Amino acid sequence: MSATYSAEVCAVARALIGAVVRHGETAGVIVETEAYHESEPACHAHTGRTPRTLTLFGLPGRAYVYRSYGVHAMLNAVAEPEGVGAGVLIRALEPCDGVELMQARRGRERLEELCSGPGKLTQALGIVLAHNGCDLSDGPVTISPRAGRGPEIVASRRIGITRAVDLPWRFSVRNSRFVSRGGVALDRSLSRVAR
Protein backbone atom coordinates (compact mmCIF):
# COMPACT_ATOMS: atom_id res chain seq x y z
CA MET A 1 0.00 0.00 0.00
CA SER A 2 0.90 3.61 0.03
CA ALA A 3 1.01 4.08 3.76
CA THR A 4 4.73 4.74 3.58
CA TYR A 5 4.30 7.48 1.01
CA SER A 6 1.44 9.00 2.95
CA ALA A 7 3.65 9.20 6.00
CA GLU A 8 6.29 10.88 3.84
CA VAL A 9 4.07 13.64 2.50
CA CYS A 10 2.84 14.28 6.05
CA ALA A 11 6.43 14.49 7.26
CA VAL A 12 7.09 17.10 4.59
CA ALA A 13 3.94 18.98 5.59
CA ARG A 14 5.22 19.09 9.17
CA ALA A 15 8.75 20.02 8.13
CA LEU A 16 7.47 22.97 6.10
CA ILE A 17 5.96 24.60 9.19
CA GLY A 18 8.39 27.41 10.01
CA ALA A 19 9.87 27.52 6.50
CA VAL A 20 9.86 30.83 4.61
CA VAL A 21 7.95 31.38 1.37
CA ARG A 22 9.37 34.24 -0.69
CA HIS A 23 8.37 35.93 -3.94
CA GLY A 24 10.12 39.15 -4.84
CA GLU A 25 10.18 41.49 -1.88
CA THR A 26 7.32 39.70 -0.08
CA ALA A 27 7.82 36.77 2.29
CA GLY A 28 6.17 34.96 5.17
CA VAL A 29 6.75 32.10 7.60
CA ILE A 30 4.55 29.04 7.04
CA VAL A 31 2.18 28.43 9.97
CA GLU A 32 -0.32 26.03 8.36
CA THR A 33 -0.09 23.22 5.79
CA GLU A 34 -2.11 20.26 4.53
CA ALA A 35 -0.88 16.98 3.00
CA TYR A 36 -2.46 15.42 -0.10
CA HIS A 37 -1.56 12.01 -1.55
CA GLU A 38 -2.70 10.09 -4.62
CA SER A 39 -3.85 7.19 -2.42
CA GLU A 40 -6.73 9.24 -0.96
CA PRO A 41 -9.62 10.77 -2.94
CA ALA A 42 -9.28 14.36 -1.77
CA CYS A 43 -6.02 14.65 -3.70
CA HIS A 44 -6.13 15.96 -7.26
CA ALA A 45 -3.68 13.21 -8.20
CA HIS A 46 -6.13 10.53 -7.09
CA THR A 47 -7.63 10.26 -10.59
CA GLY A 48 -4.22 9.81 -12.17
CA ARG A 49 -2.11 11.89 -14.53
CA THR A 50 -4.02 14.61 -16.34
CA PRO A 51 -2.82 17.90 -17.84
CA ARG A 52 -3.78 19.61 -14.61
CA THR A 53 -2.07 17.19 -12.21
CA LEU A 54 1.08 16.59 -14.22
CA THR A 55 3.31 18.66 -11.95
CA LEU A 56 2.02 16.74 -8.91
CA PHE A 57 3.58 13.61 -10.41
CA GLY A 58 6.80 15.42 -11.30
CA LEU A 59 9.92 16.34 -9.40
CA PRO A 60 9.59 17.00 -5.66
CA GLY A 61 10.38 20.54 -4.59
CA ARG A 62 8.46 22.04 -7.51
CA ALA A 63 5.44 24.30 -7.14
CA TYR A 64 2.00 22.97 -8.00
CA VAL A 65 -0.25 25.98 -8.50
CA TYR A 66 -3.88 25.59 -9.54
CA ARG A 67 -7.01 27.72 -9.65
CA SER A 68 -9.66 27.13 -7.02
CA TYR A 69 -13.33 28.01 -7.49
CA GLY A 70 -12.36 29.87 -10.64
CA VAL A 71 -11.01 32.64 -8.46
CA HIS A 72 -7.98 31.85 -6.32
CA ALA A 73 -4.51 30.48 -6.99
CA MET A 74 -3.38 27.78 -4.55
CA LEU A 75 0.27 27.04 -3.79
CA ASN A 76 1.51 23.51 -3.13
CA ALA A 77 4.95 21.94 -2.84
CA VAL A 78 5.32 18.62 -4.67
CA ALA A 79 6.36 16.25 -1.92
CA GLU A 80 7.02 12.72 -3.17
CA PRO A 81 9.51 11.14 -5.59
CA GLU A 82 8.83 11.58 -9.29
CA GLY A 83 5.98 9.35 -10.38
CA VAL A 84 4.05 9.58 -7.10
CA GLY A 85 1.32 12.23 -7.03
CA ALA A 86 1.44 14.14 -3.75
CA GLY A 87 1.74 17.69 -2.52
CA VAL A 88 1.64 19.96 0.49
CA LEU A 89 -0.85 22.83 0.34
CA ILE A 90 0.48 26.02 1.92
CA ARG A 91 -2.53 27.36 3.83
CA ALA A 92 -1.26 30.29 5.90
CA LEU A 93 1.79 32.47 6.54
CA GLU A 94 2.93 34.89 9.17
CA PRO A 95 3.93 37.94 7.08
CA CYS A 96 7.56 38.98 7.50
CA ASP A 97 8.84 40.95 4.49
CA GLY A 98 7.12 43.37 2.10
CA VAL A 99 4.17 43.96 4.37
CA GLU A 100 3.19 47.23 2.70
CA LEU A 101 3.04 45.57 -0.72
CA MET A 102 0.97 42.73 0.72
CA GLN A 103 -1.42 45.23 2.26
CA ALA A 104 -1.80 46.98 -1.08
CA ARG A 105 -2.42 43.72 -2.95
CA ARG A 106 -4.91 42.50 -0.37
CA GLY A 107 -6.66 45.80 0.27
CA ARG A 108 -6.36 45.12 4.00
CA GLU A 109 -4.24 46.56 6.78
CA ARG A 110 -4.29 44.00 9.59
CA LEU A 111 -1.42 41.52 9.47
CA GLU A 112 -3.79 38.69 10.39
CA GLU A 113 -5.80 39.28 7.22
CA LEU A 114 -2.92 39.24 4.76
CA CYS A 115 -1.97 35.55 4.52
CA SER A 116 -4.45 33.64 6.73
CA GLY A 117 -5.75 31.38 3.96
CA PRO A 118 -4.43 29.65 0.83
CA GLY A 119 -6.05 32.12 -1.56
CA LYS A 120 -5.08 35.10 0.56
CA LEU A 121 -1.39 34.29 0.72
CA THR A 122 -1.02 33.82 -3.03
CA GLN A 123 -2.73 37.15 -3.57
CA ALA A 124 -0.50 38.83 -0.97
CA LEU A 125 2.70 37.40 -2.49
CA GLY A 126 1.62 37.83 -6.10
CA ILE A 127 1.76 34.09 -6.85
CA VAL A 128 -0.13 33.13 -10.01
CA LEU A 129 -0.86 30.08 -12.17
CA ALA A 130 2.19 30.79 -14.31
CA HIS A 131 4.33 29.77 -11.32
CA ASN A 132 3.11 26.20 -11.68
CA GLY A 133 6.11 23.91 -12.06
CA CYS A 134 8.73 26.37 -10.85
CA ASP A 135 11.60 25.06 -8.74
CA LEU A 136 10.98 26.16 -5.15
CA SER A 137 14.70 26.06 -4.36
CA ASP A 138 15.42 28.35 -7.28
CA GLY A 139 12.50 30.72 -7.84
CA PRO A 140 10.85 32.97 -8.73
CA VAL A 141 8.83 31.56 -5.83
CA THR A 142 11.09 29.98 -3.18
CA ILE A 143 10.65 28.04 0.05
CA SER A 144 13.60 28.12 2.45
CA PRO A 145 13.71 25.35 5.08
CA ARG A 146 13.64 26.38 8.67
CA ALA A 147 16.72 25.96 10.78
CA GLY A 148 16.37 24.32 14.16
CA ARG A 149 13.53 22.61 15.87
CA GLY A 150 10.52 24.76 15.01
CA PRO A 151 7.30 25.54 16.87
CA GLU A 152 4.79 23.16 18.44
CA ILE A 153 2.55 21.68 15.76
CA VAL A 154 -1.11 20.69 16.03
CA ALA A 155 -2.70 18.10 13.70
CA SER A 156 -6.35 18.31 12.66
CA ARG A 157 -8.68 17.54 9.78
CA ARG A 158 -8.27 19.19 6.40
CA ILE A 159 -10.53 22.05 5.45
CA GLY A 160 -12.89 22.58 2.52
CA ILE A 161 -12.86 19.02 1.15
CA THR A 162 -15.71 16.54 0.74
CA ARG A 163 -13.81 13.27 0.58
CA ALA A 164 -11.38 11.61 3.01
CA VAL A 165 -12.49 14.25 5.51
CA ASP A 166 -11.34 12.31 8.56
CA LEU A 167 -7.62 12.16 7.83
CA PRO A 168 -5.73 14.37 10.32
CA TRP A 169 -3.45 15.80 7.65
CA ARG A 170 -3.68 19.49 8.46
CA PHE A 171 -0.78 20.88 10.46
CA SER A 172 -0.62 24.25 12.14
CA VAL A 173 1.36 26.17 14.73
CA ARG A 174 -0.36 25.91 18.08
CA ASN A 175 -1.98 29.18 19.09
CA SER A 176 -0.75 31.10 16.06
CA ARG A 177 -3.04 34.03 15.24
CA PHE A 178 -2.04 33.83 11.57
CA VAL A 179 -3.70 30.49 10.69
CA SER A 180 -6.87 30.30 8.60
CA ARG A 181 -10.21 29.86 10.39
CA GLY A 182 -10.00 30.09 14.20
CA GLY A 183 -8.57 27.57 16.62
CA VAL A 184 -11.66 26.32 18.47
CA ALA A 185 -12.99 24.09 15.70
CA LEU A 186 -9.43 22.97 15.21
CA ASP A 187 -9.12 21.62 18.73
CA ARG A 188 -12.46 19.87 18.45
CA SER A 189 -11.57 18.10 15.21
CA LEU A 190 -8.26 17.10 16.73
CA SER A 191 -9.83 15.41 19.72
CA ARG A 192 -12.24 13.63 17.44
CA VAL A 193 -9.62 12.46 14.99
CA ALA A 194 -6.44 11.87 16.93
CA ARG A 195 -7.98 10.77 20.19
Place this chain on the structure above:
DNA sequence: CATGGGATTGACT
Protein backbone atom coordinates in the same frame (compact mmCIF):
# COMPACT_ATOMS: atom_id res chain seq x y z
C1' DC B 1 -18.58 19.76 -27.46
C1' DA B 2 -21.57 20.58 -22.96
C1' DT B 3 -21.74 20.24 -18.36
C1' DG B 4 -20.71 20.20 -13.47
C1' DG B 5 -17.88 20.89 -9.74
C1' DG B 6 -14.54 22.71 -6.72
C1' DA B 7 -8.03 22.03 -1.45
C1' DT B 8 -12.02 29.91 -1.14
C1' DT B 9 -13.13 34.44 -0.09
C1' DG B 10 -15.77 38.38 1.03
C1' DA B 11 -20.07 40.67 0.96
C1' DC B 12 -24.46 40.45 2.54
C1' DT B 13 -29.24 38.81 5.09
Place this chain on the structure above:
DNA sequence: GTCAATCCCATGC
Protein backbone atom coordinates in the same frame (compact mmCIF):
# COMPACT_ATOMS: atom_id res chain seq x y z
C1' DG C 1 -25.75 32.27 9.01
C1' DT C 2 -26.16 32.32 3.30
C1' DC C 3 -24.36 32.87 -1.26
C1' DA C 4 -22.26 34.58 -5.69
C1' DA C 5 -18.00 35.17 -8.22
C1' DT C 6 -15.49 32.90 -11.99
C1' DC C 7 -12.56 29.56 -14.76
C1' DC C 8 -10.03 25.49 -15.43
C1' DC C 9 -10.50 20.99 -16.28
C1' DA C 10 -12.40 16.15 -15.74
C1' DT C 11 -15.98 13.63 -17.40
C1' DG C 12 -19.47 11.97 -20.47
C1' DC C 13 -22.20 12.22 -24.63
